[in-house]
Amino acid sequence: xxxxxxxxxxxxxxxxxxxxxxxxxxxxxxxxxxxxxxxxxxxxxxxxxxxxxxxxxxxxxxxxxxxxxxxxxxxxxxxxxxxxxxxxxxxxxxxxxxxxxxxxxxxxxxxxxxxxxxxxxxxxxxxxxxxxxxxxxxxxxxxxxxxxxxxxxxxxxxxxxxxxxxxxxxxxxxxxxxxxxxxxxxxxxxxxxxxxxxxxxxxxxxxxxxxxxxxxxxxxxxxxxxxxxxxxxxxxxxxxxxxxxxxxxxxxxxxxxxxxxxxxxxxxxxxxxxxxxxxxxxxxxxxxxxxxxxxxxxxxxxxxxxxxxxxxxxxxxxxxxxxxxxxxxxxxxxxxxxxxxxxxxxxxxxxxxxxxxxxxxxxxxxxxxxxxxxxxxxxxxxxxxxxxxxxxxxxxxxxxxxxxxxxxxxxxxxxxxxxxxxxxxxxxxxxxxxxxxxxxxxxxxxxxxxxxxxxxxxxxxxxxxxxxxxxxxxxxxxxxxxxxxxxxxxxxxxxxxxxxxxxxxxxxxxxxxxxxxxxxxxxxxxxxxxxxxxxxxxxxxxxxxxxxxxxxxxxxxxxxxxxxxxxxxxxxxxxxxxxxxxxxxxxxxxxxxxxxxxxxxxxxxxxxxx
Ligand code: AMP
Numbered sequence: 318x319x320x321x322x323x324x325x326x327x328x329x330x331x332x333x334x335x336x337x338x339x340x341x342x343x344x345x346x347x348x349x350x351x352x353x354x355x356x357x358x359x360x361x362x363x364x365x366x367x368x369x370x371x372x373x374x375x376x377x378x379x380x381x382x383x384x385x386x387x388x389x390x391x392x393x394x395x396x397x398x399x400x401x402x403x404x405x406x407x408x409x410x411x412x413x414x415x416x417x418x419x420x421x422x423x424x425x426x427x428x429x430x431x432x433x434x435x436x437x438x439x440x441x442x443x444x445x446x447x448x449x450x451x452x453x454x455x456x457x458x459x460x461x462x463x464x465x466x467x468x469x470x471x472x473x474x475x476x477x478x479x480x481x482x483x484x485x486x487x488x489x490x491x492x493x494x495x496x497x498x499x500x501x502x503x504x505x506x507x508x509x510x511x512x513x514x515x516x517x518x519x520x521x522x523x524x525x526x527x528x529x530x531x532x533x534x535x536x537x538x539x540x541x542x543x544x545x546x547x548x549x550x551x552x553x554x555x556x557x558x559x560x561x562x563x564x565x566x567x568x569x570x571x572x573x574x575x576x577x578x579x580x581x582x583x584x585x586x587x588x589x590x591x592x593x594x595x596x597x598x599x600x601x602x603x604x605x606x607x608x609x610x611x612x613x614x615x616x617x618x619x620x621x622x623x624x625x626x627x628x629x630x631x632x633x634x635x636x637x638x639x640x641x642x643x644x645x646x647x648x649x650x651x652x653x654x655x656x657x658x659x660x661x662x663x664x665x666x667x668x669x670x671x672x673x674x675x676x677x678x679x680x681x682x683x684x685x686x687x688x689x690x691x692x693x694x695x696x697x698x699x700x701x702x703x704x705x706x707x708x709x710x711x712x713x714x715x716x717x718x719x720x721x722x723x724x725x726x727x728x729x730x731x732x733x734x735x736x737x738x739x740x741x742x743x744x745x746x747x748x749x750x751x752x753x754x755x756x757x758x759x760x761x762x763x764x765x766x767x768x769x770x771x772x773x774x775x776x777x778x779x780x781x782x783x784x785x786x787x788x789x790x791x792x793x794x795x796x797x798x799x800x801x802x803x804x805x806x807x808x809x810x811x812x813x814x815x816x817x818x819x820x821x822x823x824x825x826x827x828x829x830x831x832x833x834x835x836x837x838x839x840x841x842x843x844x845x846x847x848x849x850x851x852x853x854x855x856x857x858x859x860x861x862x863x864x865x866x867x868x869x870x871x872x873x874x875x876x877x878x879x880x881x882x883x884x885x886x887x888x889x890x891x892x893x894x895x896x897x898x899x900x901x902x903x904x905x906x907x908x909x910x911x912x913x914x915x916x917x918x919x920x921x922x923x924x925x926x927x
Contacts, residue, residue: 358720367589370733372767375585376578386551389558389580390429390466393619395549397422402595406624409598409644410455413630420455422622425462428455428540430547432463435539439518441494443468443550446560448492449606450474450483450501453629456522456536457605460496461615465558465577468550469494472560472572475606475818476501479881481828482570484509486562487516490572490774494518499525502533505881554578554767560774561608563708564821566811566905572774573708580616582712582768587617589732590704590716591648592677600626600640601650607818608708609681612768613650623648634662638670645674652682652817656689656701657847667696677719679704682817683849684805687725703728705805707791708819709783711768715803727802728795736763739797740788748785757806760795761788811905813842815850820884822905828879829854829886832872834862839895839903840886843912852886855908857894864891898922 366374380396381387397403403423410418420428436447447464449471451457464471472490474483483505487495492515497506499521507530510516524535552558559575587593591613599618603610618625626644630636632655641649659667678693678701685703693701704716705728715737717729731737739758740748751758762769764787773780783790794806813820822840829838837857842850856872858864869889876885896904899922910917 358722367733370585372581372585372734372765375581375734376767378584379581382549382551384551385554387554387577387580388465388468388549388552389577389616390462391549392580392584393462393616394422394426394429396620397622398426402622405595405622407619408455408458409624409626410453411626411628411630411640411644413452418455422619425459425619427545428459429462429466430545431540431543432456432459433467433547434463434543435520435536436464436467436469436494437547438539438543439494439534441467441469441518443552444470444557445493446470446472446490447494447496448472448474448487448490450476450478450495450497450505451522452476452498452501453604453627454498454522455627456540457496458615458627460520461605461611462619463547465552466547466549468552468556470557470560471611472562473606473611474562475604475881475883477881477883478505478606479877479879479884480505480509481879482824482881482884484512485824486570486572487513489562489569490560491515494520496520496522496536498522499528499530499533502530552577555771557771559611561611561708561770563608564812564819564824565779566821567823568779570821570824571776571779573770574772574774575711575768576771579612579711579768580620582766583612583617584620585734586713586716586732587613587621590713590718591617591650591679592719593618593621593623593648595622597621597623597647598626598645598674599623599648599650600628600644600646602628602632602637602655603650603652603682603817608711609650609652609817612712632658634659634666638667641672641675642670646672647674648677648679649675650679650681653680653685653689654683654816654848656680656685656692659696660689660692661847664692664696672697675699678702679716681706681713683814685726685728690723690725700725705729705793705803707793709770709789709791710762710766711770712766714762714766724798724800724802727798727804729803730801731803734766736765737761737803738763738788739795740785740790742785742790746785748788754799755796757794757796759809760791760793760803761785762791763787764789811841813840813850813852815842815845815852816848816883818883820852825852825854825876825880825884825886826903828876829856829872831879832875834858834868835872837895837903839905839908841905841909841912843888843909851888852884853888853890853912854886855890855892855895857892897924899924 406419407422408420519533520536558577561573562570601614702717706714739751740761825840826838839855845851896907
């Protein structure tokens with residue numbers, strides 16, 4: 318375990334590097350009183366292996382299977398079953414409307430086995446794809462593990478998606494089965510089911526016999542009949558385990574392929590970035606519909622044998638403080654938008670609660686404002702540790718760890734086994750390495766970490782474009798300071814990060830284009846004090862239509878119905894026409910610059926410019 322060693326900063330005023338709204342790091346003076354804690358290491362690691370770390374050594378922490386097999390479910394569950402840990406609480410589930418269920422590792426394994434048998438009984442084969450569209454309920458977790466155990470690929474979707482993103486993703490991934498609830502099925506899938514020809518089996522978690530939808534399966538009934546034993550399939554380490562959909566600037570969403578050996582990264586980062594120990598109560602607030610919720614809200618805590626808190630309910634400031642207090646959460650992994658929402662609710666609210674067990678807080682998904690780091694210090698008595706990764710990396714790559722000085726606004730340093738550098742792309746496809754501190758460039762990672770994505774499903778060219786030699790190009794612009802800390806500057810493309818969710822502007826534009834009034838659309842992200850970015854659409858209309866609030870509301874409603882609230886725009890502006898390149902592409906960069914009053918930059922490719 319760790320020894321606590323909080324240090325008091327003697328100086329009342331200090332200079333910290335901060336992150337401004339336009340994404341540029343800057344120096345600000347920060348007033349601090351003498352009793353504030355300087356952001357020195359919160360504690361030291363008891364077994365610092367960063368010097369001796371190698372992925373080969375990390376691989377040895379795996380249980381493995383005969384014949385060189387590796388299966389995420391075996392790693393997550395079976396490793397605990399032969400010891401007293403089997404009876405330890407793996408999931409402490411908080412129902413949205415009250416009530417609590419505790420599931421031990423043994424019970425979870427039995428439920429996963431039943432689910433694996435259900436899938437096999439339906440005829441699903443190794444490599445088939447099971448899609449998920451469900452709230453955070455125990456069957457979702459048993460479903461993920463059972464499918465992985467049977468060698469079936471798990472493709473998570475966010476339950477706030479609308480019918481279109483659901484159908485698009487299931488078609489791209491050739492989903493054979495869907496695990497969902499009756500309510501979500503009725504609202505989001507039933508109407509598009511015929512548009513998903515590969516979908517043969519819909520398993521309903523909470524089927525209502527009096528109103529049972531046609532051509533669906535009552536999961537509960539099947540689970541009761543299934544055996545609680547199932548010999549795990551000895552999947553290969555490089556065999557597809559998870560398909561995570563992510564958004565790009567253009568075209569359809571991309572299915573990032575992740576393999577079973579990603580579990581090695583999950584285990585290592587659970588240790589090095591999150592400092593998980595067996596006696597921890599861990600709460601990852603991310604939904605398993607996204608990569609963070611799957612990697613760190615399902616797999617990693619199980620690997621480490623900790624108790625994970627799963628809250629079915631959506632964000633509510635008071636409920637969150639209550640949960641941290643009552644469940645005695647010791648390690649908490651959350652996101653900047655959530656932290657900003659807690660900040661908005663006021664520190665007073667937090668003072669009604671106490672968090673004596675809380676010892677480490679981490680955040681991911683978007684830039685974490687320095688203010689949020691300090692706020693953690695004020696409210697919880699410890700800073701919030703920012704870390705960085707993305708769907709393609711499968712696990713945390715850059716982090717502020719427990720034993721590091723924190724520079725508020727920086728995402729930290731590469732973890733053991735991660736070789737990060739900053740590059741400039743050259744016209745000939747090569748890279749120029751930027752070694753000098755303080756210079757902006759694209760973040761690149763040397764291939765070789767186990768959770769690296771192994772492809773975009775059926776899109777080899779798109780995958781190849783992400784690499785130059787042995788460097789994976791992340792699409793994020795960063796700089797590094799003299800001490801080796803990385804600072805996020807912005808994306809090099811037009812994707813939008815709203816409430817921590819990556820949104821492809823093309824997907825939003827395509828949905829709005831379906832309205833007969835719309836002739837063209839450009840979608841951008843604008844800075845938002847809580848969401849990080851909010852989605853705004855610029856729409857130009859056919860001549861027969863008149864702009865106005867009625868049409869605006871109609872378009873907003875259409876987008877919400879088709880895309881779901883997580884993806885739909887919050888604002889719509891009508892414009893006569895949109896700036897385009899000579900080759901016809903909408904210049905979203907220019908829309909954004911104009912909206913924010915920023916310099917318009919290079920306009921040589923703008924249509925109409927001679
Ligand atoms: P996703 O693939 O949806 O997880 O989104 C990954 C992207 O989120 C990254 O490429 C970054 O642009 C952004 N991101 C993730 N973590 C951070 C962070 N700590 N600071 C700034 N941006 C982040």
